[in-house]
Amino acid sequence: MTDLSLQGLSKRFGDVAAVDDVSLEIPDGSFVCLLGPSGCGKTTLLRLLAGLETPSAGRLLVAGEDVTETPAHARRFGMVFQSLALFPHLTVAENVAYPLSIRGRPKAECRARAEELLALVQLEGMGGRRIHQLSGGQRQRVAIARGLAIAPRLFLLDEPLSALDANLREHMQVELRQLQQRLGVTTVVVTHDQKEALTMADIVIVMDQGRVQQVGPPMEVYRDPANAFVAGFIGTSNLLPCELGEGEIAVSGHRIALDPADRVKARPGAAMLSVRPEDVRIAEDGLPGRVSFVRDLGESVQVMIDHGDREITALYAPGARPEVAVGQEVGLSFAPGGRVVLPA
Amino acid sequence: MSAPSEKPTPGWLAALPAAWLAVFFLVPFAIMLGVSVAHRVPGGFYEPGFELASYARFLTPFFGKILLTSVALSAGAAAICVALAFPFTVILARMGRRAQTLVLVALLAVLSLSEVIIGFSLSTLLSKTAGIGNFFAWLGLIAESRAYTPSFFALMTGLCYLALPYAVLVLYPPVSRLDPELGEAARIMGASPMRAFWTVTVPMLRAPLMGAGILVFVFTLGVYLLPQVLGQPAHWTLSVHITDQAIFQSNLPFAAAMAVLLLIVSLALVGLTLLLGRDRAGAA
Amino acid sequence: MNGAVRTGYVLAILALLAAPIVVVAGVSLNAQQALLFPPPETSLRWYGALFTTSDWLVPLRNSLVIAAASAALAVLVALPLALHVWSRSGWLARALSTLGVAPFMLPPVISALGFLVFWVTIGMYGQMTATIVSHGVFLVTLPVVTLSLGLGAMDPALVEAARTMGATRGQVLRTVILPLLLPYIVSGYAFAFVLSLNEYIIAYMVAGFTVETLPIKIFNSLRYGYTPIMAVVAVLFVALAVAVFGLIGRFGNLPRLLGADRVEER
Numbered sequence: 001m002t003d004l005s006l007q008g009l010s011k012r013f014g015d016v017a018a019v020d021d022v023s024l025e026i027p028d029g030s031f032v033c034l035l036g037p038s039g040c041g042k043t044t045l046l047r048l049l050a051g052l053e054t055p056s057a058g059r060l061l062v063a064g065e066d067v068t069e070t071p072a073h074a075r076r077f078g079m080v081f082q083s084l085a086l087f088p089h090l091t092v093a094e095n096v097a098y099p100l101s102i103r104g105r106p107k108a109e110c111r112a113r114a115e116e117l118l119a120l121v122q123l124e125g126m127g128g129r130r131i132h133q134l135s136g137g138q139r140q141r142v143a144i145a146r147g148l149a150i151a152p153r154l155f156l157l158d159e160p161l162s163a164l165d166a167n168l169r170e171h172m173q174v175e176l177r178q179l180q181q182r183l184g185v186t187t188v189v190v191t192h193d194q195k196e197a198l199t200m201a202d203i204v205i206v207m208d209q210g211r212v213q214q215v216g217p218p219m220e221v222y223r224d225p226a227n228a229f230v231a232g233f234i235g236t237s238n239l240l241p242c243e244l245g246e247g248e249i250a251v252s253g254h255r256i257a258l259d260p261a262d263r264v265k266a267r268p269g270a271a272m273l274s275v276r277p278e279d280v281r282i283a284e285d286g287l288p289g290r291v292s293f294v295r296d297l298g299e300s301v302q303v304m305i306d307h308g309d310r311e312i313t314a315l316y317a318p319g320a321r322p323e324v325a326v327g328q329e330v331g332l333s334f335a336p337g338g339r340v341v342l343p344a
Numbered sequence: 345m346s347a348p349s350e351k352p353t354p355g356w357l358a359a360l361p362a363a364w365l366a367v368f369f370l371v372p373f374a375i376m377l378g379v380s381v382a383h384r385v386p387g388g389f390y391e392p393g394f395e396l397a398s399y400a401r402f403l404t405p406f407f408g409k410i411l412l413t414s415v416a417l418s419a420g421a422a423a424i425c426v427a428l429a430f431p432f433t434v435i436l437a438r439m440g441r442r443a444q445t446l447v448l449v450a451l452l453a454v455l456s457l458s459e460v461i462i463g464f465s466l467s468t469l470l471s472k473t474a475g476i477g478n479f480f481a482w483l484g485l486i487a488e489s490r491a492y493t494p495s496f497f498a499l500m501t502g503l504c505y506l507a508l509p510y511a512v513l514v515l516y517p518p519v520s521r522l523d524p525e526l527g528e529a530a531r532i533m534g535a536s537p538m539r540a541f542w543t544v545t546v547p548m549l550r551a552p553l554m555g556a557g558i559l560v561f562v563f564t565l566g567v568y569l570l571p572q573v574l575g576q577p578a579h580w581t582l583s584v585h586i587t588d589q590a591i592f593q594s595n596l597p598f599a600a601a602m603a604v605l606l607l608i609v610s611l612a613l614v615g616l617t618l619l620l621g622r623d624r625a626g627a628a
Numbered sequence: 629m630n631g632a633v634r635t636g637y638v639l640a641i642l643a644l645l646a647a648p649i650v651v652v653a654g655v656s657l658n659a660q661q662a663l664l665f666p667p668p669e670t671s672l673r674w675y676g677a678l679f680t681t682s683d684w685l686v687p688l689r690n691s692l693v694i695a696a697a698s699a700a701l702a703v704l705v706a707l708p709l710a711l712h713v714w715s716r717s718g719w720l721a722r723a724l725s726t727l728g729v730a731p732f733m734l735p736p737v738i739s740a741l742g743f744l745v746f747w748v749t750i751g752m753y754g755q756m757t758a759t760i761v762s763h764g765v766f767l768v769t770l771p772v773v774t775l776s777l778g779l780g781a782m783d784p785a786l787v788e789a790a791r792t793m794g795a796t797r798g799q800v801l802r803t804v805i806l807p808l809l810l811p812y813i814v815s816g817y818a819f820a821f822v823l824s825l826n827e828y829i830i831a832y833m834v835a836g837f838t839v840e841t842l843p844i845k846i847f848n849s850l851r852y853g854y855t856p857i858m859a860v861v862a863v864l865f866v867a868l869a870v871a872v873f874g875l876i877g878r879f880g881n882l883p884r885l886l887g888a889d890r891v892e893e894r
Contacts, residue, residue, distance in 0.1 A: 052788050072791040085789035089807045099793035102803065150794070352787060352797065352805050353711045358720060361709035365727045368765045372742030379745050432641050435634045437888065445877040447638065448886060453869035454645050456819075458826035460843040461862045464850060465648035468859070474655050474665030505645065517887030566735025568829050573850060583737040583829075590741055590833065603741045610734050 003028045004049075004154065004186060009058035011044050018044040020210035021058070026188075026203065028063075031180050033197035033218075034190045036207035037233065042190045043158055045207070049188060050156050051075050062153055078152030078185075082159040084143040086131045092118070092142055093127030099149040117145040120179070137168050144176065148183065155180070155187040161196065173199045194234050198222065206230050224263055228342050231274035238280060238312045244271040244341055252308060254287050261337030270344045277302070277315035279338025282322050286331035291324050305332060373607075380600035390597050398601035414565060414581040421503035422561040426553060428504070429511035430519075434545065436512070437520040448513075455509035463573035466502050467493050470574075499575035503567060507560045514559050518552035555617040562610045582606055649866055656859035663854050674856040678864075684857055687845040691825055694759050694841060699820035701764030703813060706771035711805070714779040725772075732769035739766055740833040747834055754838040762834050763824045770823065771816030777885060778812030811880050818872045826865060 004026040011019040019041045026032055034042040047053040049060065051072035059068045067075055078099075086095050094101070096117050097110035105113075114127055121141035131139065140160065147155060160176070161169045177200045180187045191197055197204050198218040206213045206221060206229075214226040225231035228239055243250040244266050248257045251273060258264065266272070282303065289305035289312060301316045303324060312332060316322060324330060383393035401407055436447055469475045470492040477489035492498055522545065530540040546553075568583040580588075582602055590599035651665050659669035678684050706728065713725045731739060743762040747753040786808070790800045806813075828843040836844055842865075846858050876882060 050788075050792050052791070072788070073794050073796055075792070076794070077792060079789065079792040081785040081789055083783050083785045085783060085785035087786060087790075087804060087808075098790070098795075098803075102790075102793060102795045102799055146793070156792075351715045352801055353708060353715070354797070355712075355716075357708045358712040358724060361705045361712075362720070362724060362727070364705050365709075365724075365765065365768070368746070368761055369727065369731060369739075369742075372739075372746035375745045375749055376738075376742045428641065432638060435638050441883060444888075445882045447642070448882050449870060449873045449877045450642060450645065452873040453866060456822045456826055456869045456873075457862075457865060458828055458843040458846075460828050460846045460850075461826070461865055462648070464846060464858055465652045465862055467850075468655055468663060468665070469648040469651045471663065474651055474663050478665065505648070508641070508645070513886060520883070520888035562733070562735060566737050566829075568737050569847060573847075583735065586737050586741060587829070587833065590744060591836075596745065599741055600745065603738045606735060607738050610738070614733055 003063060004188075005059075005061040005064075007059045007061070009045070009048055009060060010056045011041075011048055011053055012056045017041075017210045019048060019055075022210075022212055023058075024205065024212065024215065026186065028186055029184045030186055031177065031200055031202045032186075032188045033201035033204050034188060034207060035194060035197045035204055035233075036192065036213075038192060040207045041210040042192075042207050044210075046156055046158055046188060046190045049154065050077060050079050075154075076150060076152060077154045077156060078147030078150065079155075080143045080147045080157040080160045082162060084139055084160075084163075086139060086143055086146070088131050090131075091127065092123070092129045092131065092134070095131065095142055096127070096145045096149055098146060103150075113149065117149055118142075120148070121145045136164055137172065140164060140172060144179070148185070152185060155185045157187070157189045159190055159192070161191075162193075169196070170199075176200060198234075204234075206233060208233070225274060225340060225342065226265070228272045228274065228344075231272075231340065231342060236277055236313060237274045238277065238310075240273045240275075240307075240310060240312070241344065242271050242273040242341070244268050249273060249339075249341060251287055256287075256334065256339075258339065258341075259336035262339040262341070264341045266341050266343045272342045272344050273334075274340040274342055275334045275338055277313040279335040280312060280314035281333050281335060282314060282324060283331045283333045286333040289330055289332055291326050291328045291330060293326060294324065296321075305330060307332070376600045376603060379596050380604050382597050382600075384595055384597045398595075398597040401598060402601070402605065410580065410582055410585055413579060414583075417499070417503060417571075417579065417581060418561045418564040418567075420500060421507055421564045422557045424500070424504050425507045425511040425560050426515075426557045429508055429515055429556070430549075430553060433512050433515040433519045434541075437516065437522075438524065448516075451509040451512055454505075455513065459506065459567065459569040460573075462506055463502060463569050466498065466505060467573055470498050470501075493574050494576050496575065496579060499571060499579050502570040502574045503564050506567065506570065507564050510563055511556050511560050514556045515549075515552060518549060522548060551620045555620050558613045558617045558620075562613050565606065565610065649862070652859045652862045656856050656863050658856050661855060663856065663859070674860045678857050678860050681857070684842075684845065684861075687840045687842045690756065690839055691842040694756065694763060694831070694839075695821045695824040697760045698763035698767060698824045699817045701760065702768045702820045703771045703817050705764065705768050706775055706816060707813070709768075710772055710775035710779060714776065725776075728772035729769050731766045736766065736827075736829050740830040743830060744833045754835045756835065756839045758834045759831050759839055759841075762830050763827060766827070766830055767820040767823055770819040771813070774812045774816035774819065774885065775809060778809050781884075782808055815876045815880060815885065818876060822869050822872050825868070 004024070006022050006024040009019060009022045010017060022045060034045060036042045044053060048055050051067070051070060055068065059066055061067070087098065090098065093111065093114040097114040100110045100113055118124055118127055121144055123138060123141050123145070126134070126138070131142070134142065143160070147157070161172050164172060173196055189200065201218055203215060204218050204221045205215050208229050214221055214230045221230065222234050225234060225237070231237040232239055240251050244264065245268060248255055249271070250256070287307060289307040291303060292306045292311065293304040295302040295304070299318065301318060301321045303314045303316065303322065305312045305314065314332070378392070379390060380398055381394050381396065382390040383395055384390050384398070436444060439447070471477070472489050472491040475492070477486070477491060480486045481489040526544055526548070530544045531537065535543060565581070566583055567581060568587055571579045571581050571584050583606070586599050586602045586606070589595045589602065654665045654667055655663050656674060657670040657672070658664055658667040659671035659673065678688065709724050709728050713721045713728070743758070744753070747758040752758045782805070786804055787800055790804045795803065826843060828847065831839070831841045832844050842861055846861060849855060849858050873882070876885070
């Protein structure tokens with residue numbers, strides 16, 4: 001089947017390694033999100049998969065077949081571009097059927113397939129329209145339908161939803177995921193939006209500086225970050241320097257006993273403690289701090305606490321809002337099982 | 345950014361325009377350079393050789409006067425055109441798109457007109473029987489209609505008519521890219537519209553203004569017909585003499601030498617314009 | 629400057645530019661063979677004469693053939709040039725873009741003399757082909773500029789999208805790039821056509837005595853006897869230029885084509 005194998009894939013632009021020695025095995029039918037800050041190399045990696053860039057080193061295998069040297073037009077992949085890249089001089093149906101007409105398929109077949117694909121993305125009867133007559137969400141669907149026209153071996157999407165407003169984007173995330181599950185096509189999506197990745201993906205690949213930082217299911221990456229970068233990038237994390245000892249850690253001299261459910265990935269000595277805001281609790285005693293700001297977001301309440309030169313965020317449900325005022329001295333504790341000790 | 349396989353055209357296709365322009369544009373210049381140092385055969389064409397006799401003729405007072413005439417006419421036209429075109433362009437760039445399009449159509453139409461047609465039209469406008477002479481006589485400003493051509497005034501009018509649309513179109517991109525908020529900011533800080541124009545708009549566009557002046561200068565240096573139609577023989581420019589030598593005096597080497605000189609002057613000035621443009625890009 | 633002064637200034641300049649054309653239009657309506665304005669009697673007879681007098685019919689045909697052919701030549705050379713410069717960098721791309729812009733930047737009398745000695749050298753002086761090729765080279769700048777603008781305005785992802793969907797390089801060119809460039813090809817052709825029609829000095833130097841074009845004919849008539857037909861040609865040239873640029877302005881974005889970035893719809 002079309003499982004995807006990246007073997008030491010690298011791409012250099014001059015002295016800069018945009019993609020640095022990436023090796024991955026992706027099972028057939030997965031929905032993969034490439035996640036990372038801008039400039040981390042995720043778009044370059046996607047373009048390497050598509051054949052739009054030639055790798056400086058490494059190989060790319062699709063279902064055991066080496067496609068490293070295969071040019072983009074011969075790979076039989078589908079791709080949705082960030083700008084969507086819909087052809088303004090063609091109608092909606094002509095856009096969707098472009099991959100078929102370019103392969104010399106008969107007109108009737110192109111028409112029928114275009115109708116079928118437009119129905120798949122809920123755009124029945126829109127085939128005769130021009131691209132500029134469509135709304136942003138409709139254009140998005142046309143681009144997706146076009147990418148799927150030839151039943152691609154691999155479906156690639158580069159920040160496909162970034163141009164949509166927040167509501168529509170969330171809606172399209174669900175729709176895209178449902179569509180992919182129905183068709184079972186192996187899909188790789190580039191995004192810088194971690195919520196988007198957590199909503200859609202089977203596998204999240206977190207990248208930074210051209211390197212893969214962590215690969216895994218979304219909840220695993222969220223709960224169990226492999227290093228401080230992933231902890232900081234996925235969701236909001238409080239990162240505090242600490243000393244790891246036997247069954248306990250010390251944060252600025254304050255000892256905290258570890259629970260068996262806590263995850264320890266560092267060796268004894270200097271380390272980094274990562275705690276999600278929902279695992280931070282304000283108590284009578286504990287790590288000392290001073291409330292600097294309370295932000296009521298309606299669905300939740302954020303309390304910012306200064307601890308030395310670090311700011312720690314605690315997150316509460318609206319009903320559980322603590323009785324604190326700005327400037328108040330408080331103590332902090334971290335919920336057992338919510339503490340991750342990472343290499344410094 | 346994109347890989348070699350993504351180029352829309354194969355690399356060898358560039359050989360076509362490259363070879364075409366090399367043969368039909370660069371080779372003629374090379375031949376012209378060769379002719380300029382060839383030996384003139386009086387009454388005939390020329391025979392190959394290397395002598396600087398044609399260039400030596402530059403050193404005569406006769407030639408110096410021609411060069412001076414050309415430069416003075418072009419410099420005058422450049423100054424007048426830029427002075428008229430700059431406020432025009434500033435106003436134009438603030439108009440709505442429809443109005444801008446209409447004015448641009450008019451400018452392009454005038455710009456595309458042959459020197460011949462401009463010369464003919466202006467000589468008609470300035471003539472005794474069909475021109476402003478009639479109009480002035482009718483107004484009672486003058487007793488009887490008269491012709492205003494050929495004259496220095498007619499020639500300068502022609503040069504400005506020819507070059508004004510060009511000056512506007514050269515100034516148009518930088519002026520239209522100028523952020524209107526800069527002027528508005530100056531207004532809010534208390535500058536009068538005129539003061540904002542002189543203290544913000546003009547200094548910011550100093551380089552494009554110089555560039556436009558130089559380009560108009562080069563453009564009018566090439567004028568060939570207007571001096572003959574609207575001017576007197578004393579106003580004949582280098583271009584007129586180049587053609588005269590080439591066609592009527594059959595002195596190709598001297599014509600070529602004058603053309604080479606004109607080429608050097610033009611290239612130097614165009615180079616200066618590019619340099620000014622680079623300074624501006626560097627400062628921005 | 630308040631609004632009225634600004635509008636007044638623009639209108640005054642436009643009126644000055646229009647004045648000679650108005651007078652020439654009036655002169656073209658003279659019933660007699662005289663250049664009088666305002667014309668004492670009016671008639672359209674000279675408009676007919678342009679198309680029936682063989683004296684003027686031959687230059688008219690020459691001009692049209694030369695303009696049509698040389699504009700086509702200019703576009704054919706400009707297209708691969710602009711595509712190469714657009715998609716590549718390096719010395720060849722830089723050299724080509726300089727070569728593409730140079731012919732139009734220099735005083736035309738220099739190019740004219742260059743063409744003259746060139747055609748004399750290869751023995752084609754005085755042939756219409758020489759005029760056509762010379763104009764084609766001289767005017768190549770115009771389609772180079774419009775095509776470069778068109779390519780610059782195109783989303784490069786369109787080409788990549790077509791590639792990922794299975795289009796070969798030739799198919800990308802045929803099904804994506806050329807259809808999107810068509811308006812710029814047409815306007816480049818139109819610019820070159822109008823300017824070839826009006827060009828005097830190169831046509832004159834290269835084949836002025838054997839292949840007479842309309843501008844050459846007018847200039848000769850200026851010296852050897854005025855006729856209102858000259859005015860007719862001038863009027864038709866102005867009308868053609870207005871029509872061509874008007875159409876480009878109507879169906880394209882003329883301010884953008886001439887280099888403006890920010891033009892508000894109003």
